[in-house]
Amino acid sequence: MTLEMVAARAGVARQTVSNAINAPELLRPQTLERVRRAIDELNYRPHRAAQALRTRASRLIGYGIRPGAGRVASPVLDEFLHAISDAADRAGYRVVLFSAPQDEELDRYQQLLDEQGADAFVLSGTDRGDPRQAWLHKKGVPFVAFGRTWTGRDVGDWVDIDGAAGTAAAVRHLASLGHRGIGFLGWPRGSGAGDDRARGWHEAMRALGLPVRNRRVESPGDLGPATEAADRLLDGGATAVIAASDALAVGCYQALHRRGRTPGRDVAVVGFDDSPTATMLWPPLSSLAQPIEAVGRECVRLLLDRLNGVERPAEHVLLAPELVVRDSI
Amino acid sequence: MTLEMVAARAGVARQTVSNAINAPELLRPQTLERVRRAIDELNYRPHRAAQALRTRASRLIGYGIRPGAGRVASPVLDEFLHAISDAADRAGYRVVLFSAPQDEELDRYQQLLDEQGADAFVLSGTDRGDPRQAWLHKKGVPFVAFGRTWTGRDVGDWVDIDGAAGTAAAVRHLASLGHRGIGFLGWPRGSGAGDDRARGWHEAMRALGLPVRNRRVESPGDLGPATEAADRLLDGGATAVIAASDALAVGCYQALHRRGRTPGRDVAVVGFDDSPTATMLWPPLSSLAQPIEAVGRECVRLLLDRLNGVERPAEHVLLAPELVVRDSI
DNA sequence: GCTCCTCCTTGGAGCGTTCCAAAAACTGCT
DNA sequence: AGCAGTTTTTGGAACGCTCCAAGGAGGAGC
Numbered sequence: 080m081t082l083e084m085v086a087a088r089a090g091v092a093r094q095t096v097s098n099a100i101n102a103p104e105l106l107r108p109q110t111l112e113r114v115r116r117a118i119d120e121l122n123y124r125p126h127r128a129a130q131a132l133r134t135r136a137s138r139l140i141g142y143g144i145r146p147g148a149g150r151v152a153s154p155v156l157d158e159f160l161h162a163i164s165d166a167a168d169r170a171g172y173r174v175v176l177f178s179a180p181q182d183e184e185l186d187r188y189q190q191l192l193d194e195q196g197a198d199a200f201v202l203s204g205t206d207r208g209d210p211r212q213a214w215l216h217k218k219g220v221p222f223v224a225f226g227r228t229w230t231g232r233d234v235g236d237w238v239d240i241d242g243a244a245g246t247a248a249a250v251r252h253l254a255s256l257g258h259r260g261i262g263f264l265g266w267p268r269g270s271g272a273g274d275d276r277a278r279g280w281h282e283a284m285r286a287l288g289l290p291v292r293n294r295r296v297e298s299p300g301d302l303g304p305a306t307e308a309a310d311r312l313l314d315g316g317a318t319a320v321i322a323a324s325d326a327l328a329v330g331c332y333q334a335l336h337r338r339g340r341t342p343g344r345d346v347a348v349v350g351f352d353d354s355p356t357a358t359m360l361w362p363p364l365s366s367l368a369q370p371i372e373a374v375g376r377e378c379v380r381l382l383l384d385r386l387n388g389v390e391r392p393a394e395h396v397l398l399a400p401e402l403v404v405r406d407s408i
Numbered sequence: 409m410t411l412e413m414v415a416a417r418a419g420v421a422r423q424t425v426s427n428a429i430n431a432p433e434l435l436r437p438q439t440l441e442r443v444r445r446a447i448d449e450l451n452y453r454p455h456r457a458a459q460a461l462r463t464r465a466s467r468l469i470g471y472g473i474r475p476g477a478g479r480v481a482s483p484v485l486d487e488f489l490h491a492i493s494d495a496a497d498r499a500g501y502r503v504v505l506f507s508a509p510q511d512e513e514l515d516r517y518q519q520l521l522d523e524q525g526a527d528a529f530v531l532s533g534t535d536r537g538d539p540r541q542a543w544l545h546k547k548g549v550p551f552v553a554f555g556r557t558w559t560g561r562d563v564g565d566w567v568d569i570d571g572a573a574g575t576a577a578a579v580r581h582l583a584s585l586g587h588r589g590i591g592f593l594g595w596p597r598g599s600g601a602g603d604d605r606a607r608g609w610h611e612a613m614r615a616l617g618l619p620v621r622n623r624r625v626e627s628p629g630d631l632g633p634a635t636e637a638a639d640r641l642l643d644g645g646a647t648a649v650i651a652a653s654d655a656l657a658v659g660c661y662q663a664l665h666r667r668g669r670t671p672g673r674d675v676a677v678v679g680f681d682d683s684p685t686a687t688m689l690w691p692p693l694s695s696l697a698q699p700i701e702a703v704g705r706e707c708v709r710l711l712l713d714r715l716n717g718v719e720r721p722a723e724h725v726l727l728a729p730e731l732v733v734r735d736s737i
Numbered sequence: 738g739c740t741c742c743t744c745c746t747t748g749g750a751g752c753g754t755t756c757c758a759a760a761a762a763c764t765g766c767t
Numbered sequence: 768a769g770c771a772g773t774t775t776t777t778g779g780a781a782c783g784c785t786c787c788a789a790g791g792a793g794g795a796g797c
Contacts, residue, residue, distance in 0.1 A: 176493040
């Protein structure tokens with residue numbers, strides 16, 4: 080099925096059919112109608128490779144995945160991919176996956192560009208000093224990142240979760256219930272997202288005039304270490320705990336159980352991520368849900384700007400997580 | 409960067425460079441060497457769209473995702489996508505995502521075929537009577553499914569987790585520890601995977617001469633219902649419980665806690681899926697881990713056969729889950 | 738030195754689309 | 768009806784690659 084065949088059926092020239100699809104305003108209404116009917120009848124769809132060859136645009140968005148990272152990589156990747164793929168689809172783009180082992184990451188991006196296998200990229204799992212942003216920016220390749228580089232010198236568009244807004248909202252919610260001893264159970268300083276979430280807690284506490292001294296603890300790991308860190312908060316008399324992740328919140332649950340206390344009834348606990356685990360705990364864990372769907376949509380929106388040649392300074396979008404209240408409060 | 413430019417540099421004809429890449433055995437060693445050097449020096453990579461146009465093959469593998477399904481859709485999708493994308497990459501293929509809402513699913517597959525946006529498909533989330541397999545088979549489109557249709561009339565290749573082998577292994581493991589009252593906590597009859605897992609438990613029990621009467625319960629939902637179902641097993645004196653999923657196993661944990669009993673010490677509990685939640689529970693839940701990575705590799709292996717025109721009857725691969733023993737046993 | 742044969746290399750054509758410039762069909766006005 | 772100006776339609780060329788059939792180089796045999 081080609082343009083030529085549609086053209087024959089509609090009794091017009093090849094180019095006229097092409098125009099009917101790409102620039103319908105050029106056709107006389109009755110011609111357009113005739114061509115459209117032929118397209119429908121034949122169920123014609125343009126051949127993507129031919130379009131790509133001629134227009135030098137693949138209409139594909141590259142998404143590099145780091146093999147071996149396995150299930151720990153990013154628990155939300157799944158949903159994020161759904162979201163960007165869905166949003167891209169609506170704009171006529173598709174997401175193509177490629178493997179990008181960390182040691183030859185940039186080479187793989189280069190390869191995709193060389194073979195014109197993608198017009199743009201979506202990055203995720205960005206961490207402090209990720210080289211990809213600067214590299215892509217220098218090459219003038221459109222891209223958007225889910226996550227900041229935390230260097231303060233971001234050169235491209237990004238969308239991220241406003242961790243600070245999330246923890247701050249949790250603080251305010253807990254304070255409105257009468258809590259004054261609200262602790263923060265986080266990771267060691269140095270990680271961008273971790274520090275951000277801690278900051279939100281800290282600022283909201285100060286804004287409310289609540290004491291922060293000895294109310295912040297750091298856990299180097301998820302299970303045992305988190306339990307010990309939570310112990311310190313509880314020893315200090317905290318009546319509520321906000322954790323930087325659901326996994327850390329589980330540590331707090333353990334610490335409470337060991338003391339014969341019950342999350343929710345005795346001490347309020349709030350996690351972060353709203354992972355599937357949250358509803359499986361008892362009592363169900365309240366958590367800050369990341370609006371991943373919205374992140375994906377925003378990423379694609381920003382990317383489409385670039386793909387359409389819109390000139391504007393780098394845009395940064397922060398989306399606030401939503402506190403999902405369950406019985407742990 | 410085109411073939412022509414590489415040819416100019418190597419002092420040969422365009423076609424010779426193409427041969428150097430696609431049929432190196434046709435070239436005299438010294439010519440090949442010369443061409444290879446030119447390719448390296450210029451960092452040449454064939455333009456995928458041009459290749460696709462000429463060879464009528466996009467070297468893309470389509471993966472349809474059902475939008476809106478969200479995080480519940482498939483907890484393992486993430487890892488699976490990594491695996492197939494990685495394996496495909498090694499064979500020069502890439503995975504392209506497209507949205508396929510359930511109500512117009514086949515149309516979307518058709519669309520991709522019409523625009524030659526993919527040469528083959530990987531299906532997942534197949535359930536009883538999934539129409540996609542038969543449809544693709546009729547059209548002669550290469551595909552492979554992660555999961556059976558459970559109709560007994562599968563027309564194409566598939567790879568699946570051997571649920572029965574998993575639960576059977578769990579039964580044998582528990583029996584070897586001296587358990588005789590081993591219960592099965594499953595879903596209502598009618599789901600392919602659920603019945604399969606129940607069957608493995610049933611057959612292994614009988615093979616070991618252990619009683620199955622009143623040892624199988626069904627839970628229509630995850631949390632409350634699962635706890636009640638587990639209660640019935642415990643009332644019946646079961647000393648070990650094998651659950652059809654980690655979520656159900658959590659129900660069993662609840663039932664035990666309510667009775668003041670401890671999983672592992674008092675009653676052994678085994679889940680299925682080895683989800684991230686398993687390690688976050690206390691005590692850490694033993695579970696049957698699905699070899700998703702291997703499933704992905706096998707899927708791609710089968711698919712490549714078809715893409716390379718290998719003629720053979722449909723092949724079905726069953727991969728056994730691995731029992732990950734933690735403190736809940 | 739010539740022919741014949743084999744092995745290697747080459748130019749032309751075409752995949753299906755869009756760009757471009759030119760032709761054709763209209764329109765309104767004399 | 769004829770003309771200029773505008774709108775609509777058209778055919779040729781090109782994107783970068785691989786297929787195909789034909790050309791050239793080199794070696795064996797006379």
